[in-house]
Amino acid sequence: MISICIPIYNFDVSALITALKLQIEQTQMGCELLLIDDGSEERFKRINRNYSAECQYVELEKNVGRSKIRNLFLSYATQPYLLFLDCDVVIDFPNFLQNYLDQLPLQPKIICGGRLYPKEMPDKNRMLRWNYGVQCESQPSGVRALYPNKSFMTNNFLIEKELFTSVRFDERLTQYGHEDTLFGYELSKRNIHILHIENPVVNGDIETNEEFLKKTEAGVENLIHILNFTNYDQQIINSIRLLKTYQRVKILKPILKPIFSLINPILRNKLIKKGNSVMLFNLYKLGLLFCN
Structure with a gap:
């Protein structure tokens, strides 16, 4: 039913893969795990290659950016829906995958599950990302649904493969930022409204203040x-x-x-x-x- 798509860049996905495999076994539904490494450092690739036997794992020689790598999953996904997760998310809901599967009988075009940040405040040198995330990004589904396409974020969303084939991320954007904004805008132009549900992941990698500013x-x-x-x-x-x-x-x-x-x-x-x-x-x- 679902191709779980995880673009990787300089991150160890061991904990995420373990959590997803457990939930796939519990749901007993047809789900596949797809990992594409976007030109990470060798030390991360060595770790993540361990999953090549149980997941479809692809390595790119050079970094192609956040838009192009997401579009690339269409070449590998075999299921009618694609679930995109950032490589640094933490799955905190035991029924996370089932919550998405429960929506499929409604034949949704695209669903956003939302985002949370750790409750514990980080060190001072990571406070900017945490403060911004808590105040501006961690919104319940009812608030996000007021402006459904404006609230789109790429860290945790499910999309119909047929729709994603026709509305892709704009590959002219090669660096960080606002590829989700442009994607939500393109959906709006086609009168496709995003369904927002209460199924968040936790941001598991809070950047330093300087990294976030860059x-x-x-x-x-x-x-x-x-x-x-x-x-x-x-x-x-x-x-x-x-x-x-x-x-x-x-x-x-x-x-x-x-x-x-x-x-x-x-x-x-x-x-x-x-x-x-x-x-x-x-x-x-x-x-x-x-x-x-």
């Missing part, structure tokens, strides 16, 4: 690419709070750009040291847009 900077660059890809479509601008804010104040760019050029390095250092303010983080992202 990813954020790449994500803002991707946002600019997306604006160009979509010819500044108002629909996608309205779906992203950062872009809506930028649109409202961009008339002040001659004034704000030099200001942000001065304060953004200060904001960055403050976020690296403390990482306790999502408001400052959002201001920093706005500054990145003005300075690009």
Whole structure:
């Protein structure tokens, strides 16, 4: 019934595979495990190769990026539904897989299960990712369903193979960030609405403040690419709070750009040291847009 698709990059998936195998055995349904390594370091590949006998395991010679690797699973999946999981997630629900299987009689097109973060606060040098995740990403299904396509995240979703064949991730996006935003937008254009259920995974790898800021900077660059890809479509601008804010104040760019050029390095250092303010983080992202 389901091809479980796990793109891997520099991570040991042993715990995730063990949890999934147990749930596959419990459900006694036709599920397959597919692993594709996206150019990881050799030390991670050595560990994950141990599962090549029990899963379909593929290694790419070089990193192709988050969009292309997800599309690549279509070449290997044999089941009518694909369940995508990030390699660093932790499955905390004993009925996680069954919860998705229970939805299949409804013939859903695409389902999002949601995301949680560890309850215990991390060290100070990882607080930014944790704070942002808890405040902005860990939303119950009822809240996510209010804006179904805007709330799409790639870390934990199930999609009909036939739909995914026709609506793929845009491979022009090769670095981190907002490939999920563009995918949700493409679904909206086709009047396909995402079903949100309460079936979250836990983010099991909290990046350092500096690592998260580097990813954020790449994500803002991707946002600019997306604006160009979509010819500044108002629909996608309205779906992203950062872009809506930028649109409202961009008339002040001659004034704000030099200001942000001065304060953004200060904001960055403050976020690296403390990482306790999502408001400052959002201001920093706005500054990145003005300075690009």
